Amino acid sequence: MDQNLLHATYLALAYGALFGAAEWLYHVRKLAAEFTRKVVHSITGLLTLLFPILLDSHWWVLTLCGSFAALLLLTQKKGWLPSIHAIDRISRGSILYPAIVYGCFWVFEQSDEVIHFYLPILIMALCDPLAALVGKRWPLGRYQLFQSPKTIAGSVAFWATAFALSWALLQSSTASGVIPHSLLALFLATVTTLAEGVSGRGYDNFTIPTVALLVLWLFGY
Secondary structure, X not given: OOHHHHHHHHHHHHHHHXXXXXXXXXXXXXXXXXXXXXXXXXXXXXXXXXXHHHOOOHHHHHHHHHHHHHHHHHHHHHOOOHHHHOOOOOOOHHXXXXXXXXXXXXXXXXXXXXXXXXXXXXXXXXXXXXXXXHHHHOOOOEEEEOOEEEEHHHHHXXXXXXXXXXXXXXXXOOOOOOOOHHHHHHHHHHHHHHHHHHOOOOOHHHHHHHHHHHHHHHOOO
């Protein structure tokens, strides 16, 4: 069997198990969909970090991401997978997620710099749900931009985590640009926090990785 096909099958099974676990948490453990959705969001991002290791062409990533986008659209329409879809707000995040993963992988394949995949995906997968959880637990400094309610506490958590991730990944990367890694990490954290702050209805799944890629390109990375 072709190694790409085998690895894509393993990845699909892993995502299927993740969705199954989220449904168990929702139906059996009675956890709120907002929480199970965040769990799926984060672990999905971590699993995608295997793409550059296991898949050697963007076509395989397109097949996986396209399949899951179709699955998510179908389950949303049918009212299935409430652990992901049963939230009290309109969100396009679950559909945009596979699209931006494919886009980041395509950019990585063209540039041959793996940081172009890992950094945008990790910021989206980890910082965004952390900001939401912190904002919900400590709703300090509420603000709203473009119909997107946020909190200062959540934005600070996002910024701090984005800075730490950016600095760590840049330090371990062979890529080099026109400014020091620490300054670039500072800039990445700031602009992705702003992107998260102004994005509502799940569009931050698109804006956060996109501005991260633009910053890397702007500074020659």
